[in-house]
Amino acid sequence: MSKHLPLALALWCTCVLPGFLQARTWTEAASGRKIDAEFVSSDAGSVTILMRSGQKYTLPLSRLAPEDQAFVQEQLRNKKTPPGETPRGGPKVKDRFEDIKKLTASEIPVNGEAHPALAKADVAIQGFMAEKGIGALTFALSKNGKVLHDRAFGWADSSLKTPLQPGVKMRVASLTKPVVKSAILTLIDAGKLKLEDQVYTVLQLDQYKEAKACDARWKAVTIDQLLEHKGGWDRDQKAGDLTTHSSEMERMFRLKPDELEPIYVVRYGLTLPLDFDPGTKESYCNFGYVLLARVIEKVSGQKFVDCLQQTVCKESAAPSFSMSASDARRRQVGEVWYSYHPEYTQEQIPLSFQTEAYDGAGGLACTAADYSRFLEKYWVSGKPRKEGGYRYAFDGSLPGVTAICSQRLDGINYTAIANRRDRAGSDWNGELRKRIEEALDPVAGQLP
Known part of the structure; x- marks a missing residue:
């Protein structure tokens, strides 16, 4: 059931970039207060919005600024209902990847170079994907300057027919910032x-x-x-x-x-x-x-990505870094597909915002192996790895992206990137990290 929102408490913060299909900033007419939330539904006198917390609230249209009221009226005229919501009198749109959750961990395809000591890490990742309905995930682990484990889990497209292969580029969200x-x-x-x-x-x-x-x-x-x-x-x-x-x-x-x-x-x-x-x-x-x-x-004097290629990427021997395109039709060859929330009914639909416009904050894509190579040469703090032993962990979260990386005290670095995130935003980052660490800790000493 939706709730009526006390606007005095409605300033909403987010750790990640915007990206709900109908996300926008709403303004209270009387006070000018702002609310960032997703449009869910509306009628002639009110609008229901979804906060990042997952709670729904209903606002009287009379309390909103004229441009917000106009937006709601446009939705009514077009009779639009965001995918995943229940249209009046119609069925709820099914999560297209619900079938993944019916699979056992071993039924999630996995390919690529594997270190035998990390078999349980693979199983942990497969289980995570089956539980969450994730269609594609890449995982790479390195130590002492060498990638020891480079794995691709799931499928190469949203039809879930072709197994994913290593070397695919995936959007890394806020993992862009250390670069x-x-x-x-x-x-x-x-x-x-x-x-x-x-x-x-x-x-x-x-x-x-x-x-x-x-x-x-x-x-x-x-x-x-x-x-x-x-x-x-x-x-x-x-x-x-x-x-x-x-x-x-x-x-x-x-x-x-x-x-x-x-x-x-x-x-x-x-x-x-x-x-x-x-x-x-x-x-x-x-x-x-x-x-x-x-x-x-x-x-x-260079474009953003060109400068990265001539400096950080060259030093790391990690050439796959590039700018990800919001529009699936402009996506580079070799970049993965993304699963957004709510789930779309079509195979590929552009985001409602430009990832490219927020390039330095979260727009890069690369292979998991290349990000681990970057971690071999630079600390997450940005400094070259010339001395010291530090422990760093960093997360990235965008619609269609759950990304984590880690630099451990034992010299192990790893990167995991999934093509889906939880509806709430970034809860999956911690869950994925915990499962990888639990599988890694008992065997870390077996890695050269």
């Missing part, structure tokens, strides 16, 4: 950039009309503060996570969803006040990494 950190620190080591440099100056943001009335604190934000999520944007406050504001950007710049590019994200950000003084607190910020990708391009 961005490494590229930034590489530019700093080369003397082309300093941690204390101000992003406003480096990017020459005063060239944009949106900068004329921007928050004065913008000019104080440094590269180091962006790297450490201290730039001034708080997901719980007014500006929030700017990467969830796709619809506002599209309206502001009169764009179609597939026309949204990173520079529009930056320009939109200039129109909003910062939530806190730069450097005074830490708040996980996707927007900061969109800015850092622009810094990489500006300082290197």
Whole structure:
């Protein structure tokens, strides 16, 4: 049963990029308060929305801003019901991959190079996939500079007929950020950039009309503060996570969803006040990494991915890194298919937002083996692995992506990437990591 939402408590935060099929930012007309949530259904007087927590709330249309009311009326006119919801008088759309959950772990296909000591890790992953209804997952483990285990689980397409093969690229979501950190620190080591440099100056943001009335604190934000999520944007406050504001950007710049590019994200950000003084607190910020990708391009004189290829990827001998396309029709050869929530009834449908527009925050794709090669050369902190023994774990989550990586004290690194995530957002990351670690710990000493 849906609930009536007290808007005073409705500022919603997210650790990941936007991506619900009908996700948008809703505005309370009287107070201007914002709610980021997914459209579920509506009638002539109210709208039901779905929060990231999984709870549904019903709002009277009269409390919403005119543009929100217009959006709801458009849904009514078009008689749209998001896939996975129950149309009035119609059946609920079936999860297309429910049949996977009927399989035993051993029935999930698996291919690729295997180390015999890791057989239980494979079984754990197969069981996880069968339990969650995951159609494709890649897993790679490395140690002492060598990939020892490179496995592909599941199927190469949504028809679930052709077994997946190793070497497929998968979107890594926020696992993009350590790669961005490494590229930034590489530019700093080369003397082309300093941690204390101000992003406003480096990017020459005063060239944009949106900068004329921007928050004065913008000019104080440094590269180091962006790297450490201290730039001034708080997901719980007014500006929030700017990467969830796709619809506002599209309206502001009169764009179609597939026309949204990173520079529009930056320009939109200039129109909003910062939530806190730069450097005074830490708040996980996707927007900061969109800015850092622009810094990489500006300082290197290359496109974002081209610079990565010439620096971090070259050093790691990991050439598969590339930009993932939101639109399945523009997806590169060798990149996997993705399963979104709610499940689509068609085999391939583009996302309702541009992954490419949030490139530095979560837009990269690569093979699991290449990400593990990256982990062999760089710490998740971005620093080269020249000394010290550290333990790092990092997660990524997007619609259609559950991604985890780990750098263990025993020198083992691993990467696992699935083509589906739980409806709530990122709960599966911890579950997948726990199962891999439980299978790995007893046999870690057997790995060379």
